[in-house]
Amino acid sequence: MIPIIIGLGVTVAALTVKSGINAFARYKHLTPVEIAGFNNIKINFNRPDRNFMTNKGLVDRNLLEKLKQYPGGFLPNMNENEACLILGISNDEIMKLDTKLLKQKHRKCIISNHPDRGGSLYIAMKINRAKEILEKSYLLKR
Template sequence: MVLPIIVGLAVTVAALTARSGLRAWEVYRHLSPMVIARMNNVKIQSRRPGYSPSYNGRLNESLRQRLEAYRGGFNPKMTESEAILVLDVSPEEIEILDEGLLKRKHRNAMLRNHPDKGGSPYLAMKINEAREVLEHSIMLRKS
């Protein structure tokens, strides 16, 4: 009589563990390198122009520029990296990104691109989507 209860508890624990693992993987897939570095307490030392820690120093200049060039357009589903670009958040501001700074960045972007002021409705939608992505991001410091 106790065996079905033990089996039921074991199945429940296994299901909850699998679900939390899948959720953690989904969050991890969308992390930007800056967030991963901050989560692991890694300090990015150099902020020299043209420096990219992900590229080998043996790459020639033209190839490195092509790799670092932003290809433009929007991804089908907005990522945190794209949201940071849309809202014009600098690398220094990523480290201190909180709700107030996010609100100011969103407001400034909307003032520049609002449809009532001659901007594009599509860009306004993307700016709002970027705010929503960053609001639910682990990069945002909650107060």
């Protein structure tokens, strides 16, 4: 009976330590903005004296403005509009979109988000899918 109790105690201790290590690993990758959100702290993004941190450094004010305009998330079925947003193709560039420009935009986007360089595999798949959609699109000048 005593060996069973000791075994259960060691198992519970091991699982507790493992859970703590996993929680800390997730916590390391959170930004201050995300932590504030989890704690129901409202952040005023319009204050000029504040800089916001991400995992890679300070967030640019222009980027924050763009992020506020776009609600985020991906559509269930990607369309040309979402593909242009993903690849960073502006309204002016849509009018002159050809295979060369599409290739440049795709390359720039995939280099900064490639899984081999710490990027997300999911985001890389979305970038590649966006390129495929625009290659078949009527927007592309051939």
